[in-house]
Amino acid sequence: MIELxxxxxxxxxxxxxxxxxxxVEGEQSIILELKVxxxxxxxxxxxxxxxxxxxxxxxxxxxxxxxxxxxxxxI
Amino acid sequence: MKTLEKQAKTVDEAIELAxxxxxVSRNEVEVEIIEEGNRGILGFxxxxxxxxxxxxxNPEEIAYxxxxxxxxxxxxxxxxxxxxxxxxxxxxxEVQKAGIIIGKHGSTLxxxxxxxxxxxxxxxxxxxxxxLDAENYREKREKTLERLAKRMAEKVKDxxxxxxxxxxxPNERRLIHTALQKDPGVTTKSVxxxxxxxxxxxxx
Numbered sequence: 001m002i003e004l005x006x007x008x009x010x011x012x013x014x015x016x017x018x019x020x021x022x023x024v025e026g027e028q029s030i031i032l033e034l035k036v037x038x039x040x041x042x043x044x045x046x047x048x049x050x051x052x053x054x055x056x057x058x059x060x061x062x063x064x065x066x067x068x069x070x071x072x073x074x075i
Numbered sequence: 076m077k078t079l080e081k082q083a084k085t086v087d088e089a090i091e092l093a094x095x096x097x098x099v100s101r102n103e104v105e106v107e108i109i110e111e112g113n114r115g116i117l118g119f120x121x122x123x124x125x126x127x128x129x130x131x132x133n134p135e136e137i138a139y140x141x142x143x144x145x146x147x148x149x150x151x152x153x154x155x156x157x158x159x160x161x162x163x164x165x166x167x168x169e170v171q172k173a174g175i176i177i178g179k180h181g182s183t184l185x186x187x188x189x190x191x192x193x194x195x196x197x198x199x200x201x202x203x204x205x206x207l208d209a210e211n212y213r214e215k216r217e218k219t220l221e222r223l224a225k226r227m228a229e230k231v232k233d234x235x236x237x238x239x240x241x242x243x244x245p246n247e248r249r250l251i252h253t254a255l256q257k258d259p260g261v262t263t264k265s266v267x268x269x270x271x272x273x274x275x276x277x278x279x
Contacts, residue, residue, distance in 0.1 A: 004148040011141055011194045048269065051193065054186035061175050061183040062148045 001070055004062055005032050008055055013040035029069035032059070036074075044074060077130040085112055086124045093128035105129045105200075134195045134203045135159045138166060141194045142207075145187065149175055162201055166191075168209040177212050184209060185244065220247055224254040227276050228261045237277035242267070248274050 002021045010016040018037035023030060034055075036044055045052045056072045063070035079097055083089035086108055094101060105128075112124025135157050146153045146168070154169040170176055177184045188207035195203050206213070227238050240251065251274045252263050262279045265272050 001148075004145065007144055007148075008190060011144075012190070050189070050270075053270075054189045057178065057182050057186035058145060058190065061178055065149060065175055 001030065001032060001059060001063055001068075005034055005055070005059055005072060008058065009034055009036060009044055012051065013037065013043045015040055029071055030063075031071045031073060034072060034074050041074075078127060080109070080125065080127050082110075082123045082125045083112075084114075084121075084123065086126060089124050089126040090128060093126065097128065097130055099130055103131055103133075105131055132198055134164055134199065138164055138191050138195050138205060141191055142166065142168070142187065145190075146170075146176070163204045163206065164195065165206045166208070168207065170209065173210040173212070176209050181212060181216060184212060216247075217250060220250045221254045224251045224276075228255050228258055231276050231278055232260045235278055237275055239266075240274045240276070242271045242273050244270075245272075248272065251276075 002023055005021045006019060009019045009021070013019060013036055015037040018035075018040070020035045022033040022035070024033065025031075034044065043051070044055065046054075052072075052074055059070055059072050077097065079093050081089040081093040081096075083092055089112075090101070090106055094104065097104070107127040107129070108124075109127055110122065110125035113120070113122040139155055139157060142155055143153070146155075150170050150172070152171065155166055156169070157164060157166040159165075168176055175183070176187070178186075184207055188205055191207060192203070192205040195205055208214075223240075227240065231238050243251070248265050252265075255261055255263050255276065260279060261276050263274055263276050265274050267273050
């Protein structure tokens with residue numbers, strides 16, 4: 001799942017070298033913390049969080065296949 | 076982006092040379108004229124024309140690679156076919172279990188479509204509209220929404236009360252408006268803020 005979030009984020013931003021994803025295991029869910037260049041924040045969040053929502057939806061679909069609950073947080 | 080600089084007697088000649096070397100046609104590139112060139116007098120003081128030719132990234136290729144890159148995490152065996160006409164890029168995803176890729180009310184399909192459109196339009200001058208489909212979902216959803224619109228319109232006429240539908244995307248709301256436009260008994264309008272904008276059907 002880390003690779004998927006990383007892949008999507010890198011395709012959207014201007015500074016792909018500054019994209020990093022950190023995985024935190026919770027009891028029932030996995031939290032993926034996405035970090036991007038401060039200039040690229042808008043590129044992964046979007047107007048009213050539309051891009052962030054789309055990323056979450058796609059990641060959730062991929063995770064559902066593995067029967068996991070995944071939360072994507074942008075920090 | 077692949078670029079090439081060429082010099083020749085005229086701008087047109089320089090472009091021709093570049094196109095030949097890059098093996099592309101005129102509409103696949105963007106041209107920047109660096110030097111106009113000058114024939115001079117009887118060959119004296121003549122200056123060569125200089126152009127910079129850039130191959131435009133092909134939206135179909137970008138979209139295909141991006142989608143394939145995402146879908147490999149969901150299903151190894153996906154096939155993507157596409158067609159590109161008049162700046163509309165239509166893509167079909169073929170997969171065993173399309174349910175995961177479509178999602179509830181097409182939410183996953185819409186998200187994939189939105190992300191693909193962002194990636195495709197990053198470097199393009201003309202906006203490319205991306206339409207993503209799997210298992211003819213879009214067409215089926217269209218028919219479902221039309222039926223829903225007609226059914227709700229009848230209900231409004233029977234009960235003489237307005238009905239508010241669930242929040243929908245702009246293209247889906249447009250479908251409802253269009254489906255009921257010719258119905259003399261009801262009128263439709265949208266209220267609320269995206270992404271919670273809803274259609275209200277009421278008695279005319």
